[in-house]
Amino acid sequence: MSKLHAWVEAMRLRTLPVSVAGVLTGTGCAAYYGGFSAAPFLICLFFAIGAQIVSNFANEYFDYVNGLDRKGREGFRRGVTEGDISPRAMRNATFGLLAMVCLLGCSLIWWGGWWLIAVGVFVGLFALGYSAGPYPLSHHGLGELAVIIFFGFVPVVMTAYLQTQSWEILPTALPLGMAIGLMGANVLIVNNYRDINDDAAVGKQTLAVRFGTDAMAKLYLVNGFLALLCIEWATITRIDVLWQLGALAYINVHYILWQQLKNGTGAELNPVLGRTAVAMFGVSLWLLLAFLFSR
Numbered sequence: 001m002s003k004l005h006a007w008v009e010a011m012r013l014r015t016l017p018v019s020v021a022g023v024l025t026g027t028g029c030a031a032y033y034g035g036f037s038a039a040p041f042l043i044c045l046f047f048a049i050g051a052q053i054v055s056n057f058a059n060e061y062f063d064y065v066n067g068l069d070r071k072g073r074e075g076f077r078r079g080v081t082e083g084d085i086s087p088r089a090m091r092n093a094t095f096g097l098l099a100m101v102c103l104l105g106c107s108l109i110w111w112g113g114w115w116l117i118a119v120g121v122f123v124g125l126f127a128l129g130y131s132a133g134p135y136p137l138s139h140h141g142l143g144e145l146a147v148i149i150f151f152g153f154v155p156v157v158m159t160a161y162l163q164t165q166s167w168e169i170l171p172t173a174l175p176l177g178m179a180i181g182l183m184g185a186n187v188l189i190v191n192n193y194r195d196i197n198d199d200a201a202v203g204k205q206t207l208a209v210r211f212g213t214d215a216m217a218k219l220y221l222v223n224g225f226l227a228l229l230c231i232e233w234a235t236i237t238r239i240d241v242l243w244q245l246g247a248l249a250y251i252n253v254h255y256i257l258w259q260q261l262k263n264g265t266g267a268e269l270n271p272v273l274g275r276t277a278v279a280m281f282g283v284s285l286w287l288l289l290a291f292l293f294s295r
Contacts, residue, residue, distance in 0.1 A: 006084035007093075012056045014274035017281035018151050018184045019048040024281075025180050026159025028288035029173045032238060032295060035164030040111045043104060044159045050101035051127050052151075057094040059131040059138070061087060067202065098124060111162045119158065126150045141207045143192070144185040152181015172234045176287065179230035182223040183280040189220045190261060190276055194269040217262050224254035231283070235290065243290035246283070253279050 023045045030036055064080040064087060079085035105120040126146060130137050137146045156177035160169040192199065192208035193216050200209045208216045228251050235244070257279065260272045 003084070006079035010057060010060055010079050010085065010090070011053050014270075015056070015187060015277050016049060016052060017277040018147075018187055019052040019155070020045065021183070021280045021284035022151055022155025022177070022180050023048050023159050024284035024288045025176050026156040026173065027163065028284075028291035029156065029160040029169050029176060030163035031288070032172065032291040033160070033164050033166065033169050034295070035160075035166065035169075037111075037163040040108060040162040041159065043108055044155065044162065047101060047105050047108070048155050050097060050104065051123055054094060054098045054101060054124075055127040055130050057090060057097065058128050061090040061094055062131040062136070064090075094128075098127065101127075108162055111165065112158075119154070123150060123154065138206065139204050141205055141210050143188050144207055147184045147188050148178070148181030151184035152179070153177035156180055172238065175230040175234040179227040179234070180280065180284065182227040182230070183276075183283065186220050186223050187273060187276050187280065189216050189223070190269055190273040192216070193220075193261065194264075194266060194273070217258065220261055221255075221258045224251065224258070227283075228254075231287070235287070239290040239294040243286075243294060246286035246290065250279065250283050250286075253282075 023041070026044070027036065027041050030041075060078055060080050064078065080087055080090050102120060102124060105123070106117070109116050126137075126149075129135075130143065130146060131139075137143055153174070154177075157170070157173045160173045161167065189208070192206040193213055196206070196208045196213060199206050207219075228247055231247060232244075257272060257276055260275075261269065264272055
């Protein structure tokens with residue numbers, strides 16, 4: 001494997017729609033309230049993508065350092081574990097990119113004020129704390145909850161607020177943040193469902209390891225329906241009736257993906273993970289367009 005391919009693989013491109021979805025949804029919310037602004041939208045977008053890549057790099061580096069990765073694992077190829085990327089290079093890339101993301105995030109102070117520094121600090125701590133620190137979230141069954149907060153509520157609410165500079169967006173942004181967060185949690189559920197044997201072997205206590213594949217498959221299904229309910233709560237009086245057909249399309253796709261999750265094992269689930277992330281992106285794009293054309 002070439003060095004470039006190894007670094008691209010470490011970014012986990014299949015999962016990046018997760019970070020994009022929250023920003024698109026928040027932008028749709030902002031547009032509904034008449035506050036679309038291109039500059040904060042683009043900054044939020046690149047900040048979210050960068051923060052997720054930092055988290056992915058940190059996950060690869062710290063899992064290797066802590067001996068939690070094995071060669072030939074079922075999931076995405078780990079460049080550090082497989083010897084394609086040196087641990088030092090991954091460490092430097094993680095903290096170098098984190099510094100760049102922080103500097104980019106500081107530019108949002110222009111629209112939101114100095115208190116945004118606290119938000120940025122929490123996002124940075126999550127990006128590293130997901131896999132590192134004295135209590136790594138992903139090792140103690142807290143990964144899904146963290147995803148709901150940092151890939152759901154935070155990007156949706158903050159993107160909408162920074163473009164409108166008003167908290168009037170909350171009745172719409174909060175349920176949408178919950179919906180996007182639940183969909184993001186489903187991406188992680190597929191990841192941990194696939195890796196259950198590898199994680200159990202090294203003592204990594206994900207929700208899948210703790211409760212088993214049957215429980216996680218049920219949680220995946222329930223999350224999708226809860227996400228749909230949150231979306232309907234936020235949009236039923238705010239978007240035109242024809243746009244509501246998007247909800248029907250989503251729930252059918254979700255049910256199909258649930259069937260594929262139940263019937264797959266190991267590396268067979270990599271496409272399901274990617275499709276779950278793409279479905280999440282599709283919902284966010286649908287919401288953005290629905291809000292734009294329903295004003």
